[in-house]
Amino acid sequence: MGFQPILPFGGMAGWTFLQRTQEAQKQAFNAAPEIRRDTEYFAEKIGEVTSAEDLVGDYRLLKVALGAFGLDDDLPNKAFIRKVLEEGALDPTSFANRMVDKRYLALTEAFGFDLGTPNTALSDFPARILDAYKTRQFEIAVGAQDNDMRLALSMERDLGAIVDADNTANGKWYAVMGNEPLRQMFETALGLPSTLAALDIDDQLTMFRDRAKAIFGSGEVAQFADPHARDELNRLFLVRSQINAGRAAMSSGSIALTLLQTR
Template structure:
């Protein structure tokens, strides 16, 4: 029987438990027989897949490749993935560069099928992909029990990298908007409605910056290089989600959560509640 993540309760308290036990839980999950079989097959065969066509033709390799970037749902979409990988990222008009979801460009860049030779033949390539695959598969298993917890795991993994980039702040925000898990956390934490994504892209950027500035003291993504700021973001997202869900764990903290939501009208006052 495979290892299942242990989540004794939900909400922010549940996240703190998961965060404290994350390393040991991930290690146990990666040792599961099915995960080991995936890893062994990928290490033994990925260097042979020297073209995008060869990778897509091997279901087991494609499973790991897509899983490493959280794109498991695209497993049946062979022609689409072959085009994404085959065109790579070097040309501005490449498909991966034109897609709003930046995970495709990250995958295409990692495999480097537009390079000669592609990166799949590098000695450390398999291990790099498998580290990402183990992490993403663990997140998926967590998400089977608690979708919000999965989003916070993705936040911890990805936001620091975006924040540390040397690109402009606007570019960082566009990356967040093009990365579904990060977008979901920010929209939830900032209390944005489901219709937000239908707004003009520049209006979305303006709103994200304004609300982030009001709640965190700065409109810049770079502030989330600070673990304390990232933790405040995760906490706000989970408290809002817990209140919206109305679960049992939300009841005892309901008054605090209501104050938190009301505090968004007064800007930085929310952060005093977040502590």
């Protein structure tokens, strides 16, 4: 087993520790034999890949490619991924463009198999994909110990991409709601129930926007272009998540005590 991230605390204390030690921990994690073998193989072989068929036909290359975009669970779904990659991103009616989850669009844009020459031929392509892969794999390892920390780590990238996208104000909220990790962060930070997803999408939008305005002073996602606003969102998420966990533990303890008292 390779290096496992060290997280001695939860909540804000744990986040502060992780932020302070993150670079050193990442270096130790990336030096693990499995990560090193995967990245070296990808760097050596990806330049030979010229089609979606080539990529999905090589398990080790596909593992890194999907891992770079947080799509590790799709590794067995080769036909599905091939369709995403072959239809590409240029056609607005393509499979990836029609999907709610925009990680697939990012994947096919990155590889560019619908271009005359795919991006795999570019000299800086391996480094860009491998940087994303190593970052995502570190987040997964962190999440194995504390999923709140994994969500906090991914927030900067995922929310930043939505904020920077050329989209309407409503469209940015829909993108947040369609990104499961971000949605979970916002629901927790804003004190919204997970059952909110059962409502009509427009009603959900109204609740997210109204609660954000009440807490942050603005109801728009664009406010999180400000690093201070992102930090406050992250702080609220971690604090409220820890409070919720404490309440759940207390509730479980009360149930156990009641059962003992009735024996």
